[in-house]
Amino acid sequence: MRASQTWERTAFDDANDQIAAELGTGLSQGTKRFVLSGDPAQILDQETRQLGIAPALWDISDEEGLAQAHQLFADAGADVALTNTWGCGPAGLKRLGVQATVDQVCDRAVRAALSCSPAAVAGQVGVGKAVAGVRVKDEVYQLGTALLHQGAHLLVVGGTQDEDALQSMVEEAARANDGQAVARPIVAALTGRLAAVVSEPFVSVLQQESDDALAGLLVGPLDIADPEGAMRAVDSVAAVAQKRGLSFGVSLCSADYREMDLVEVAHRVVAGGASFLRGSAGIPIAGTTVLAEALEG
Numbered sequence: 001m002r003a004s005q006t007w008e009r010t011a012f013d014d015a016n017d018q019i020a021a022e023l024g025t026g027l028s029q030g031t032k033r034f035v036l037s038g039d040p041a042q043i044l045d046q047e048t049r050q051l052g053i054a055p056a057l058w059d060i061s062d063e064e065g066l067a068q069a070h071q072l073f074a075d076a077g078a079d080v081a082l083t084n085t086w087g088c089g090p091a092g093l094k095r096l097g098v099q100a101t102v103d104q105v106c107d108r109a110v111r112a113a114l115s116c117s118p119a120a121v122a123g124q125v126g127v128g129k130a131v132a133g134v135r136v137k138d139e140v141y142q143l144g145t146a147l148l149h150q151g152a153h154l155l156v157v158g159g160t161q162d163e164d165a166l167q168s169m170v171e172e173a174a175r176a177n178d179g180q181a182v183a184r185p186i187v188a189a190l191t192g193r194l195a196a197v198v199s200e201p202f203v204s205v206l207q208q209e210s211d212d213a214l215a216g217l218l219v220g221p222l223d224i225a226d227p228e229g230a231m232r233a234v235d236s237v238a239a240v241a242q243k244r245g246l247s248f249g250v251s252l253c254s255a256d257y258r259e260m261d262l263v264e265v266a267h268r269v270v271a272g273g274a275s276f277l278r279g280s281a282g283i284p285i286a287g288t289t290v291l292a293e294a295l296e297g
Helices: 011-029 055-061 063-076 090-096 102-114 135-150 163-176 192-196 200-209 227-244 259-271 285-295
Strands: 034-036 080-082 120-125 154-158 186-190 214-223 247-253 276-279
Touching (some): 011 120, 011 154, 011 214, 102 135, 135 154, 192 227, 214 276
Parallel strands (some): 154 186
């Protein structure tokens, strides 16, 4: 495990740089299309899920089970594995009483994601509601740095409805890229009111402050039971993304899942210009196959 940015380069690093470079180019040119894996917690049985197992606790206690979850998503059609690292920054681990370091947790999370031989691994950088204010920058920087050290090919940053907080998170993810031979592309996750109406000035600030590392926007989660509402958000982000030269993706959710709803919305958002898709809360693993088929046309 690499603890700093001064390690000796290996074939592993060279291969990761190539994947990251191709991914960044594909996102910036709008030629890269992929399905992100969903929430690994969807794999848990209902009784276990109700216990509310935090990602960090799963990462350190059941790497084999986490790897199996990633494999199930891969078998269903996901080609980019999203790490199970929500809230795994220093303060997040301390709050949970986790003795492992951020590097150790990210090492296990990335290793589990890599086990299903994905086209790429996306490092999930989110701090959660309990870590706010001045802690955001430190949390994001340390988590992003650890994920990059362990081999993540891009970073998905977000999980906040606060514009200033998201801007800080993107800035720190870009700073974590410093020292990388090839900067990993950054996807900013827009949630809640940020996803409802995406403003060009806001995205412009994100893009400028991240030294052009910002490669895409992930909007959602959007409820498949409200296709018209989902499409309003898609139209908003599509217009801004096109002007700013960014790719965009959509995270879909459902409180009362029906496959026909997912099929309809998935095809509509792809027709609206989405380059990547993800099923989140309420979307079963079988929904990943629906998303993959929608991207294939």
